[in-house]
């Protein structure tokens with residue numbers, strides 16, 4: 001596995017793979033890898049060769065007072081995991097390589113970026129889109145892999161790729177959960193033991209909503225009541241938002257129709273966690289957690 005630090009060398013390596021007609025798969029990450037990331041890498045390995053993974057804690061997507069400084073970093077361990085999965089290239093640039101002095105450009109997907117996570121974290125998706133566009137332009141992969149845990153991010157990146165006619169297909173992979181249901185996230189590392197136990201309330205509240213849907217509930221109010229009351233039952237948790245939205249437009253819906261997402265964000269102690277569930281109301285109201 002080769003570790004690449006410079007944009008120029010990453011570009012040359014990726015262009016050589018492209019000229020040799022290799023099918024390049026790309027997994028962008030901020031490191032501190034867990035099974036969620038590894039599931040993306042495995043999906044890429046099944047479809048592509050070579051697989052390139054970026055490890056870059058992107059300062060542009062952190063707001064003032066957010067956790068940029070304390071974001072978990074585990075480069076040696078990450079590389080060992082990626083090597084064990086047969087990843088061919090890791091792109092791990094310094095921030096000054098991605099944002100050299102004088103850098104002025106940013107990318108914003110209007111409409112989708114200002115709501116939910118974007119409302120709570122102004123500028124976050126602009127930072128995500130800017131770095132993802134740069135990475136996609138450097139690597140020019142055939143496929144790039146994102147997790148559905150960050151459903152709004154995946155939707156926004158897909159929109160950007162379509163709007164800018166990029167030659168990359170965005171593949172969105174299922175959420176990977178701990179055995180007690182907590183969605184895997186690098187930020188779970190911030191939870192102390194009591195908070196870690198309490199954090200399962202996100203999954204439990206989505207599961208309560210699933211049970212409501214399975215028993216015939218179709219109105220957003222009734223489904224969200226199940227979420228709100230479950231979160232309220234956990235002292236260490238504070239709901240940020242729970243919303244039922246159209247999976248494409250991210251507009252709120254009053255009744256289940258088409259494909260929907262139940263989006264959930266809550267604080268457990270001082271850690272902000274997000275989760276979601278996908279509902280296929282167009283077919284059989286089946287739910288993916």
Ligand code: PAF
Nearest residue numbers: 028029030058128131150
């Ligand atoms: O999902 C993440 O880890 C980041 O937002 C991403 C896509 C790697 C961009 O920095």
